[in-house]
Amino acid sequence: MEYIPQALSKVRANRPLVHNITNLVVMNATANALLAIVASPVMAQLEDMLKIASALVINIGTLDEHWIASVEKAVEIAGELEKPIVLDPVGAGATRLRTETALSLFDVGAVKVLRGNLSEVAALLGEHGKTWGVDSTVYEKDKAKNLATAAAKEFNTAVAVTGPVDYVSNGKETYAIYNGHELLGMVTGTGCMVTAIIGAFIAVEEPLKATVSALAIFGIAAEKASEETKYPGSFHIKLYDWLYRIDHNLIKEKAKVERIEP
């Protein structure tokens, strides 16, 4: 997986401007995660910022009517400007509005990566997902793998179904990423952070490789952070530190990425 360290180098060399339309809870955390990986965050809900951005990250965590209108416009503009979109369907399945809003964003064809947990992606596929909170999943390994592949085919995008193991598929190739740490579940917004980091990588790499790279790097940073502390407050801070410290050697030593049957 030589492309993973190479993608990191490209991010750091280009500092891609990532435009985030994200939920209010994690704006600060997401911006700091992007800065730590050495990308440039813009968090404004203004469409004219899109012109100078390299990617658009949409997170539906705190949507309302005003927000939906704003996002639909942004998605349309991103389509016209050919800016790739990464979609995080937070809470899809928990409410009908969320599921429908997330689905409607695929219409323009600009969504290049979908990143969610099992219940969220399952809900988008029309199954009856049960979302328990917004940070947890009822996770089954084989189901996650099959879901990633099926959703990739259905939506014609790269899809990451994240959990204890992350599965990434574009419908033709599928990868499993074994990096990560359970303390990520004890800090709010870590899913949103990794979605934003995919936004940085999609600016420099094609969707499947961008997603695999971002997930592996984020997972390794979490593992390194967990070596320094076992508690969530300190882990959160060390996670930023390691997103900044991670380098080619660490990736080569720690990445656990496997190509699997689709």
Added chain:
Amino acid sequence: MEYIPQALSKVRANRPLVHNITNLVVMNATANALLAIVASPVMAQLEDMLKIASALVINIGTLDEHWIASVEKAVEIAGELEKPIVLDPVGAGATRLRTETALSLFDVGAVKVLRGNLSEVAALLGEHGKTWGVDSTVYEKDKAKNLATAAAKEFNTAVAVTGPVDYVSNGKETYAIYNGHELLGMVTGTGCMVTAIIGAFIAVEEPLKATVSALAIFGIAAEKASEETKYPGSFHIKLYDWLYRIDHNLIKEKAKVERIEP
């Protein structure tokens, strides 16, 4: 006070879903505090999330007209669904709108706990409270105790008046909690955090005990954090760590809770 460690165990076993309609400043901090105590936060301003929640926490820190309408609807739905509400009347007394908004939320009868500082609770009782900022109180010990009892009778809820000593009353029984640390006043949102944690405990315990338990546990976590650092940035992080680390032994060793005359 055997019920305090037991309540913590019940929270961790059940991971109650706590729906927060809170101010924009502290959303992230509140979510992380709930995760650290091992509850499940939902921060969305969407009423349909209430169906799957165990409690509703309302914090009026950054209210506007849109927000007020949204909260009034949520309170009504919580009443219908019989979900307990914990109310944090941030800045009540500082502006008429805040005072009136907070008061109006009692109408439905779903507010089970009111948690504020002396000036906020006093303002709700119709006295002329003087709010100095949103994080401070002109605190007098006896006044705080009497205020908690009077407000509990007036509003027919559990009331916590927090400060150097926290007083909790349901109008019949009153408790003093001596745990806590002055560095809590140097970090934004610590009052909001403990209100949210009351939301987690009210999902597993009756209002008075839930409030006493949450305040004692939060105060002990602050004391332990202050043993590791004397500075507010590091204290903030260690506070999350200790919300996660606190256990039965620590509660038994450190809890300073006293039943006092009502």
Added chain:
Amino acid sequence: MEYIPQALSKVRANRPLVHNITNLVVMNATANALLAIVASPVMAQLEDMLKIASALVINIGTLDEHWIASVEKAVEIAGELEKPIVLDPVGAGATRLRTETALSLFDVGAVKVLRGNLSEVAALLGEHGKTWGVDSTVYEKDKAKNLATAAAKEFNTAVAVTGPVDYVSNGKETYAIYNGHELLGMVTGTGCMVTAIIGAFIAVEEPLKATVSALAIFGIAAEKASEETKYPGSFHIKLYDWLYRIDHNLIKEKAKVERIEP
């Protein structure tokens, strides 16, 4: 520069209430920075809070139509109440709306300090600034100095153009502040934090000295934080610690402030 430690003492003695109308990304970080320097933050978007505030800080980082109307009203009220305003024109130059919104706020005459990076202040002066993200500047030393002086004359305020060296001018006197650290650029909202801290100092000192004091103190805190860590997550936390720990001796030892030709 005897006035710098004196200004810090006045802030800590008075704990000025600083009313922030700021962007959603940095609300929490800004409030914590104000608390760490021992001022009192209010983050509400409600005009009636202004009556009890000592200064108003306006940051246009996440503006929309609703926000603009709210800010225009706040600026008008601040003018009537003679509360000094500190303006942070985040992203001015990046979009026409931002540039025009920022400029319109000068009309009432209540803006006493403008704090931005080179491209933002340049955009306000009608030059064609190119904003690359919201946290970076295409920085040239002489241009920054001249820009601060020119903008101060044009807008009849104190102006700080911040970057590797900070330049502060009121059109008659100009100062260079050499304190700071490059890790500030790896944490979101550090520019917004220092703008808010200027808001605390303007409550106790005239605009030019308030701005110089705030920038020097913030820069020294960053230098001390960087002595303890080289990574952005930990640096962010240590920055709060050092805003709290900084004292007269540290200022005298570390301040690098120079009066230069206007």
